[in-house]
Amino acid sequence: MTDRPDPKPDARSPTPRAKAADVSQVLHTPPPSPAPADDDLAALAARHGLTVSGARPTLPEYVRQLWARRHFIGAFATAKLTAQYSQAKLGQVWQVMTPLLNAAVYYFIFGILLHTKKGVPDYIPFLVTGVFIWTFTQTSILSGTRAISGNLGLVRALHFPRAALPISFCLQQLQQLLFSMAALVVILLCFGVPVAFSWVLAFPALVLQFTFNAGVAMVMARMGAKTPDIAQLMPFVLRTWMYISGVMWNIDKLTGKGSGLPHWVAPVLKANPAAVYIDLMRYALIDSFHAHQLPPHVWALAIGWALLAGVGGFIYFWKAEETYGRG
Amino acid sequence: MAEHPNDPRIPTVVVDGVDIVYRVNGTGAGRGSATAALNRMLRREHAEKAAGVRKVHAVKNVSFVSYKGEAVGLIGTNGSGKSTLLKAIAGLLPVENGHIYTDGQPSLLGVNAALMGDLTGERNVFLGGLAMGMSREEIRSRYQDIVDFSGINEKGDFITLPMRTYSSGMGARLRFSIAAAKDHDVLLIDEALATGDRSFQKRSEARIRELRKQAGTVYLVSHNNKSIRDTCERVLWLERGELRMDGPTEEVMKEYEAFTGDKSDKAKPKPKPKAAAPKVPQPS
Numbered sequence: 001m002t003d004r005p006d007p008k009p010d011a012r013s014p015t016p017r018a019k020a021a022d023v024s025q026v027l028h029t030p031p032p033s034p035a036p037a038d039d040d041l042a043a044l045a046a047r048h049g050l051t052v053s054g055a056r057p058t059l060p061e062y063v064r065q066l067w068a069r070r071h072f073i074g075a076f077a078t079a080k081l082t083a084q085y086s087q088a089k090l091g092q093v094w095q096v097m098t099p100l101l102n103a104a105v106y107y108f109i110f111g112i113l114l115h116t117k118k119g120v121p122d123y124i125p126f127l128v129t130g131v132f133i134w135t136f137t138q139t140s141i142l143s144g145t146r147a148i149s150g151n152l153g154l155v156r157a158l159h160f161p162r163a164a165l166p167i168s169f170c171l172q173q174l175q176q177l178l179f180s181m182a183a184l185v186v187i188l189l190c191f192g193v194p195v196a197f198s199w200v201l202a203f204p205a206l207v208l209q210f211t212f213n214a215g216v217a218m219v220m221a222r223m224g225a226k227t228p229d230i231a232q233l234m235p236f237v238l239r240t241w242m243y244i245s246g247v248m249w250n251i252d253k254l255t256g257k258g259s260g261l262p263h264w265v266a267p268v269l270k271a272n273p274a275a276v277y278i279d280l281m282r283y284a285l286i287d288s289f290h291a292h293q294l295p296p297h298v299w300a301l302a303i304g305w306a307l308l309a310g311v312g313g314f315i316y317f318w319k320a321e322e323t324y325g326r327g
Numbered sequence: 328m329a330e331h332p333n334d335p336r337i338p339t340v341v342v343d344g345v346d347i348v349y350r351v352n353g354t355g356a357g358r359g360s361a362t363a364a365l366n367r368m369l370r371r372e373h374a375e376k377a378a379g380v381r382k383v384h385a386v387k388n389v390s391f392v393s394y395k396g397e398a399v400g401l402i403g404t405n406g407s408g409k410s411t412l413l414k415a416i417a418g419l420l421p422v423e424n425g426h427i428y429t430d431g432q433p434s435l436l437g438v439n440a441a442l443m444g445d446l447t448g449e450r451n452v453f454l455g456g457l458a459m460g461m462s463r464e465e466i467r468s469r470y471q472d473i474v475d476f477s478g479i480n481e482k483g484d485f486i487t488l489p490m491r492t493y494s495s496g497m498g499a500r501l502r503f504s505i506a507a508a509k510d511h512d513v514l515l516i517d518e519a520l521a522t523g524d525r526s527f528q529k530r531s532e533a534r535i536r537e538l539r540k541q542a543g544t545v546y547l548v549s550h551n552n553k554s555i556r557d558t559c560e561r562v563l564w565l566e567r568g569e570l571r572m573d574g575p576t577e578e579v580m581k582e583y584e585a586f587t588g589d590k591s592d593k594a595k596p597k598p599k600p601k602a603a604a605p606k607v608p609q610p611s
Contacts (some may be wrong), residue, residue: 041343045428054418072457083445153440
């Protein structure tokens with residue numbers, strides 16, 4: 001019945017195991033398996049230099065593999081970004097519309113209803129910068145949490161360093177932020193904020209923030225892969241983080257006279273990474289946001305947070321590399 | 328019957344007493360799965376069953392060795408652990424017990440998960456290729472071949488339309504074409520041949536044979552007995568996670584067809600597999 005007679009029936013005997021010689025006649029009983037002594041097969045594998053499938057590579061090797069996949073990381077991020085609005089009638093216009101609408105909502109609540117703008121010059125640029133920069137960190141961390149658990153199909157079908165996923169998601173958010181920044185520049189100019197040389201500082205600030213975001217995203221990706229419930233919890237954690245990071249108000253005002261809060265609260269809040277990156281961007285872009293409003297040693301803080309999260313998060317993620325997509 | 332130390336054949340995949348167990352959360356029956364979840368968190372080790380974690384023992388104590396140049400078919404009824412075993416060989420699923428040793432990195436033939444329906448076929452070719460680890464230049468040089476092979480453009484310029492607008496057959500053809508564009512050491516194919524119309528099936532079988540020449544070893548999971556017969560000379564039969572039979576294609580297929588009630592062999596008494604003879608590794 002086969003069109004090809006078996007060429008060399010003998011060559012087959014695949015294993016030392018007594019194979020299916022005695023195929024069991026009964027469905028439910030396993031074939032009595034005279035399984036070969038474990039060392040036999042292990043020794044055979046060792047003699048021919050076979051390696052354990054799916055073992056975790058060393059850290060330098062992992063970095064090398066990740067670098068080799070950089071084009072995939074970029075293409076995946078861009079593809080996600082493009083696919084996001086491809087069904088909408090307005091299409092890519094939403095890239096700019098979404099952050100603007102977000103800022104408008106916060107302006108309505110905090111600027112008009114709650115009068116948070118009291119005492120903040122250039123409140124709208126202040127608020128919009130804060131919202132955009134915060135959104136970058138927030139969405140990076142949120143999508144990082146789901147990077148593995150939400151892409152199990154991909155993880156279970158293809159080989160690539162899994163860190164490519166959280167990094168790719170952060171890159172997607174960075175691209176999204178660049179659209180927002182274009183909108184932000186228009187807003188700044190509309191509200192009479194002058195173009196200044198300090199705008200150049202936005203670039204190192206963004207690089208550092210991206211590193212920080214990617215690091216935290218990798219930490220969350222590992223935790224989210226093991227315990228998917230974390231994805232339910234993160235929105236609350238992030239919202240709390242947002243309110244204490246001075247996205248809509250000036251932290252200095254929070255602990256002013258009569259607030260009843262101890263005076264160390266403000267410096268601590270201002271040293272938290274989200275606030276550091278937000279304030280750096282405000283300082284870079286808005287002329288009425290002065291250097292004395294920044295926490296002391298702000299660049300050291302920004303670099304420190306980026307390195308701590310970036311390197312720590314990467315190693316933490318790599319440590320569980322072989323477990324992703326399993327179970 | 329120990330294996331001969333001077334066996335000339337080069338093993339590419341060694342599967343050594345492998346068990347694979349899935350754990351499924353949230354199967355808690357009836358009363359309050361919230362308490363069950365709490366229970367699970369508190370007594371992680373012991374309370375798995377009570378707390379609604381079910382273990383599915385998908386592959387049970389399977390051992391075999393495959394060699395360079397072999398094409399191995401994996402057969403068995405639905406849910407018998409074929410795909411699971413394939414994923415474990417690819418290193419994508421952990422084994423509970425035992426070990427799997429491989430020569431190089433076995434790859435599953437499949438990029439479905441990397442593709443996005445909202446993107447054009449063209450962009451998906453690049454995305455899928457990058458996901459499989461090809462370089463941009465490699466993809467560019469093979470792009471036309473991939474598109475021609477898939478036959479997507481036979482009826483007009485469809486490659487520049489989003490993939491979600493493709494018919495299911497067209498989508499499957501493009502996915503196979505992308506996946507088959509790369510050369511692999513150990514190639515694992517899961518039911519890939521059943522896609523598309525007859526002319527496309529012929530093309531894909533030819534492509535599989537080509538891939539097999541370049542690859543060290545090919546594994547094929549399929550419910551299509553004909554494509555197993557056409558492609559493989561050795562077959563592993565898994566049933567309920569156990570390796571029920573391992574031998575030359577025709578012998579195993581005969582048994583399998585009798586088991587599943589295919590063809591007319593049903594009535595025939597099961598021939599005792601005379602696999603005993605080929606079993607003994609021939610002295611080299």
